[in-house]
Amino acid sequence: MTSPVTKTPWDYPGSRWWTFDFHTHTPASRDTPWHTQNLPLAPEEWLLRYMAAGIDCVAVTDHNSGAWVDRLKDAYAAMQAQVEAGNPPERFRPLTLFPGVEISASGGVHVLAIFDPAATTSDIDSLLGAVGYGGTKGDSDGETSRSVAEVIAAVLAAGAIPIPAHADADKGLLRVNPGTRECALSANMVKQALEVEGLLALEWCDLAKPYPQAVEKLARPLARVLGSDCHSFQGQAVPGSRYTWVKMAAPTLEGLRLALLDGNGVSIRRSDEGAFDPFKTPAHVIRSIEIERARVMGNGRPARLALSPYFNAIVGGRGTGKSTVVHALRLATRREGEIQALPKDSEPRERFEDFATVAKGRDDKGALKAETALRVEWQHEDQRLRLNWQANGQGAAVEEWRNDQWQPSTSQSVNASRFPVRLFSQGQIAALAGNGRQALLTIIDEAAGVEPLRQAFEEAKRAFFAQRARLREIDGRLATLPEVERRLQELENKLKTLAQGDHAAVQQAYARAQHQARAVDETLAQLREAVSTLRQTAENLLLDDWLPQHFGEAETDLLAWRAEADALLAQTRKRLEQEATALEQGIARLDGNARLAKWRARAEAACAAYQQLQAKLTEQGVADPQAFARLTQERQQLEAQAKTLRQLQADRTTLVKQIEDQQTLVRERRLAITWQRQTFLEEKLAHNPHVRMNVVPFGFDAFVIERSLRELIEATNERFADDILKVDDGQAQSGLAHDVAAAADRDKLAALEAMRNALIERPGTLGGKFRNYLERKAEKPEFADHVLTWYPEDDLKIEYQRDGGWYAISEGSQGQRSAALLAFLLAFGEEPIVLDQPEDDLDNHLIYDLIVRQIRENKLRRQLIVVTHNPNVVVNGDAELVHVMEFGRGQCYVMQSGALQEKAVREEVCRVMEGGREAFTRRWKRLGREV
Structure with missing residues (x-):
């Protein structure tokens, strides 16, 4: 059971839901403790009880009496005056009183009569007179002289709404004999009552109870409402315990009558039907x-x-x-x-x-x-x-x-x-079913959450383009490798000739010392760089600050936890700093190591011997005494260049594999878009009797593919029609776009690959002018990159149901096409x-x-x-x-x-x-x- 007490303020125009208690009693009913035990109860307190329970509308339905109607109305008017004066009573909330009465018809059947809020005790007394009630006012056992059908008719004639009270229970019109579906009352009498034109509703206490079989067809269309039948404020039948949600523009008798006409599931909902939040609005x-x-x-x-x-x-x-x-x-x-x-x-x-x-x-x-x-x-x-x-x-x-x-x-x-x-005109819907399928695909993408997948697809393409650009850069640099290797071989030969003299040992020792010095210097430089890396890493080990507006002083436990996290990272930074310092000290020790000093002495001796040799050669008239040194230095430079280029060769092999993998990833991410679209359509149209749709990967319409292809190669006019799409009598006959469109789904990727090869390799099967055009496009190397990642857009195969079969949407009339698309557009979304x-x-x-x-x-x-x-x-x-x-x-x-x-x-x-x-x-x- 849902409680109506807590409500969201409702400031929207139009119809809304109101809580309505259709059956209540006051001390005017002689079977209440207020009457039998002479317990005091002020009208104001009675009203406040229903207000506190969250009831919006209450029908005052005492047994054969309207004595308290005017008293309650006067009390409410006084409370309303306090509200208008700015001094509202505690617990006050608006409440609409519907004057009424619970009439005991001839035979003991109870019938509720609900009047317009403007009615008074006098109106109820007039009705009691019209139905021939001569018993004690407020007595539930007194009966009218009229039948149930006559009482219902009299209530209608008085402008009120008749509702047989607790119809499935004691003194109810539709109660059945225990364990059967037989009328406990005369079936003929019950039928006469239900056939009174204008009867709209029954008060029904237990939804599990059956209708009497003899009158089920008459009873089933009637709204089944629920009231508390409250006789006191103790026990289970108290204000707010049982009520009915009624949808009305305002709490009026006319609004209530129309809601009861709409009936169950439209404008009437009971509090015992499970969770219901009538004030929940869309996001x-x-x-x-x-x-x-x-x-x-x-x-x-x-x-x-x-x-x-x-x-x-x-x-x-x-x-x-x-x-x-x-x-x-x-x-x-x-x-x-x-x-x-x-x-x-x-x-x-x-x-x-x-x-x-x-x-x-x-x-x-x-x-x-x-x-x-x-x-x-x-x-x-x-x-x-x-x-x-x-x-x-x-x-x-x-x-x-x-x-x-x-x-x-x-x-x-x-x-x-x-x-x-979502905004759709009927003409727009009809267009979507025809040549506007690509616009429909955009709508599907938005509803299916395709945008993140599209972004991932674009990111994969950008990575592919970057890799291809890197490959071209590497290939450009590797073009110099043969010349570097030739020059290096030439220098090796010259140095070999110079090394054949008596001074070869001196020169070789000098060259070796130079190589060794460079290696030692590089090693020390790398060690010092490691020190910088450790310190930089330590500096970067910081957690993002928490925004103070989200973490107040009251969250001491959470702030203490954050302090512990900061301390943990601070310890790590400290250890890294210590490691950097230790490494720096170790480098200093290495630099002053005795073994390194011993080597330096040998290297300096080799250099001194080389200098002496050079001086001697100069004295002997050697034309280029610096040749060996120059050639040795040049060889070193070429060796370094060749080493870099050979590493690039290895990098290229790796990059080529990465490009292949990236192209596969591009394809997978593009297919993920298709899969997401298809999954969405299958989910939303699984049980739709009007329309079904399937995604055709990369399209089936040659004209749509042609437009996409021409945009790719920037040939947006009708040039090269024989190669791109040849059309005869309005039908696609041949060409690259035709071949992709005509391929079966399982062959689409192969057809696309064939098209890419045609655009990049430019085989002789293409026309000469088209080949020349593509050759000019290929002067920009990025052209091939875009061709390799191009996929035509998906298309939609739309079918509608007619006479138990499914037919292509193109075969339907304008109305059938529109109906199918409208059924789809209404099938999803919030x-x-x-x-x-x-x-x-x-x-x-x-x-x-x-x-x-x-x-x-x-x-x-x-x-x-x-x-x-x-x-x-x-x-x-x-x-x-x-x-x-x-x-x-x-x-x-x-x-x-x-x-x-x-x-x-x-x-x-x-x-x-x-x-x-x-x-x-x-x-x-x-x-x-x-x-």
Whole structure:
């Protein structure tokens, strides 16, 4: 059982849920302890008990008496006066009293009569007289002289609502004999009572109890409500113990009557039916749409549509501005790209672009003016935001409600993740089912969470490009290796010749000493670099600071834990510093080592001998006494260069393998996108009877692949048609795009590889002009990189069901295609969804079985805004809020807003919507209760 006590403040327009106790007693009932034991109870205390229990509406239904009705109403009026004076009573909350009575009809059957809140004790006394009650007021055992059917009819004649009390229990109309489904009362008498026109509901205590078999068909359509039947404030039957959720625009008798007509599962829900949170709103809600100074809307004062978090219907005749609201919302949320992704000649795109144009003259297209401003108030959990769009591009795009005013948001970003919303016109839906499949794929990607996979795919490609660029750099450097090796061999030969003289030993000792000195110096340098590395590592071992606003002084345990973590890392830094110092001292010892000193003495001796030899050679007239030294130094330089290049050769081998692996990763990440799309479709359409979709990897439409290929090679006109895509009589016949499109799914990757080879290798099978063009493109080496990572976009195979079979969407009529796509678009998502005339092109059967059913299912999890001219969508879809649009004096405006339970709204729906009266009749005669 759910408790109604704790509630979220509800400041949305339209219908909402109210807690309603249909059956209560006061001391006016003679079987209550207040009467039998003469216990004192003030009317104020009685009211406060129900207020404290979170009850919104209470029916005062004493046995055959209305004595306390006026007393309770007077007490409530006094409490309300205190509220208005700024001194509300403790525990006070609004409560609507529905005067009533529990009548004991002839035969002992109890019937509740619930009056309008304006009724008085006198009205109840009049009803008791009309049904022939002559017993003691407040006595439950007294009976009327009239039958149950006559009592129900009399209640209806008095303008009240009759409800057989505890119908499945003692003194109930529909109780059965124990262990059977037989009427405990006369089946004929029960049938007569149930057949009274206007009976809408039963009070039913236990949902597990069966209907009497003889009258089940008559009883089952009636709403089953629940009341506490409270006779005291002790025990189980107390205020808030049993109640009914009733959906109404306001707590009125008319609203209650219409809710009971809607019945179970639509506008009635019992507290014993399990968890129910009627005040739970979607994570994202559009609170209002405001249009100011548009061409034919919002002049004089802004046109503002406040919205319910559930189902909002916007109705009106043609030219009253219904679609203007949708277009304005699309502009304000910056979602125009979705409509612009459709083919240029598509009707929905043309209509939107005509609307989104600023008209410069009276006869120009465009619904906007230079000073037009659009505002959309947005609720995300507990944050209120406002989106602003101005034709002049001025002002903040996003504002936040802070300190009781709108202020620029710290983030001015307007994107789909921050402001998620789906906007579809019927023409747009029809286009998505045809040539707009790529736009539909974008919608699927957003819902399926494909963006992270797409980013991973792009990152893999960037890494591949970087590796390929590195390979080209290495190849450029390795081109010098043969020349380096030739020069090195030449120097070796010269040095060998010089080494053959008497001075060879001196020269060789000198050369060896030079090599050794360089090696020793490099070793010491590397050791000193290790010291720097250790100290740098120690300096970098720091934990990020915690933001103080998230960790107050009260979190002493958590702050102590953080201090311990800091100390642990500090110890590690200290040890690293100690190791660096120890290493530095060790290096000093090595540098002064006796063995190294001994070697240095030998090296210095070799150098001195070499210097003496050089002097001697000079004295002997040798032409180039420095030749050996110069050649030795040059050899050393070439040896170092050759060593570096040979290492590059090894690096190249590794890099080539990495490039192969990276290309495989690129392919895997691209396939992951396809897999995610397919998984999403399988999950969302697993049991959809209207449509099914499958992702075709890399596409099946040669014309779509052709466009992508031409963008890749930057040949965007119709050149090279014989090579890229040859078309005959509107059909693709041959060419690279045709070959990929025609390949079976299992052969697509092979077909793509063949296409890449053709573009990079340029075989003779291609036309000469195309080969020449590709050769010029290949002058930029990055061209091949992009070809190697190019994948055409996936495509969608869409099928709809007809006569028990599945058919390609292209074979369906406009209405069938639209119905299939609409069924898909309504099958997923929790973000607000806006539908502009979804019923266009659909017959009434599809409207009722598809749109109405899915609207009712969708509004349990998301906000809906539906522009429609079909009354069945509004009435049988059970709109919580209706805006009726009108055109007059050159302006579109909101003529009427409210819930369907409001008479003025119903009258407007019937006035502006053909068949509106029939739609209400269908709904409230229960012909559509199965929907």
